[in-house]
Amino acid sequence: MEQSAPAIEEIKQLKSRxxxxxxxxxxxxxxxxxxxxxxxxxSGEVExxxxxxxxxxxxxxxxxxxxxxxxxxEKISAIVGAIxxxxxxxxxQITLTATDEASGLWSMYDxxxxxxxxxxxxxxxxxxYRRDDGRWLIAKLKLTRLRTEWRRP
Numbered sequence: 144m145e146q147s148a149p150a151i152e153e154i155k156q157l158k159s160r161x162x163x164x165x166x167x168x169x170x171x172x173x174x175x176x177x178x179x180x181x182x183x184x185x186s187g188e189v190e191x192x193x194x195x196x197x198x199x200x201x202x203x204x205x206x207x208x209x210x211x212x213x214x215x216x217e218k219i220s221a222i223v224g225a226i227x228x229x230x231x232x233x234x235x236q237i238t239l240t241a242t243d244e245a246s247g248l249w250s251m252y253d254x255x256x257x258x259x260x261x262x263x264x265x266x267x268x269x270x271x272y273r274r275d276d277g278r279w280l281i282a283k284l285k286l287t288r289l290r291t292e293w294r295r296p
Contacts, residue, residue, distance in 0.1 A: 150279070151237045154245055154272050157279045162230040170220050177212035177281050178273055184208045184285040185218075191264075191291050196257040212280075227256040232268065243274035244282075251286075256296075263292040 157176055164173030177183075186204035193201050209215045232249040239245045247270045255262040266288040273282040 147239055150239055150245065150274075153279050154237050154247060155235055157272070157281065158232050158235070158247070158249060158268075158270075161281065162232060165219060165223060165230055166228050168220070168224060170216055173219065174212055174216040177215050178275065179212050180210070181212045181215055181281055182208065182210050182283045183215040183218070184283075187286065187288055191262075191288065195260055195262070195293055223255065226258075229254040245272040245279075246270065247272065259295070261294045261296055263294065264288055265290040 160172055161176040164170065164176060185207040189201045189204045189207055192198040207218075209218045230251070230253045232251050234250045236248040237245055238247070247268070249268040249270070251264075251266055251268055253262075253264045255264070266286065269285045269287065270281055271283040272279050274280075
């Protein structure tokens with residue numbers, strides 16, 4: 144598939160809006176980045192928080208695979224809505240796989256400030272995108288961590 148610079152730039156802007164929506168707690172903006180049937184896989188996050196910011200036991204990882212743009216927005220807002228968060232995506236590798244479909248891999252860093260502890264995460268997002276009615280949306284997302292650090296401020 145021939146690469147299209149405008150489509151790739153639109154996908155980069157989409158991911159920027161995703162991060163901005165989370166960090167600014169703009170749930171309408173975040174929701175606008177997700178397909179109605181989006182699948183968000185945060186199952187690798189469960190164990191990372193045990194023993195920190197009041198989490199005593201690990202939830203079922205399956206509960207952290209969310210289906211649907213509304214459900215995904217609700218889950219993300221529940222996770223980071225009350226904390227200061229900073230998300231960054233780097234080095235996007237975006238490939239158009241069809242006229243209205245693409246895949247992407249993003250290096251990432253995030254900082255989640257819980258007040259008494261600060262989480263620093265490093266890893267990548269593996270994603271698929273779909274263009275619906277002329278707009279690129281995140282159709283599938285999986286977050287994989289390579290390294291995490293907990294620090295006291």
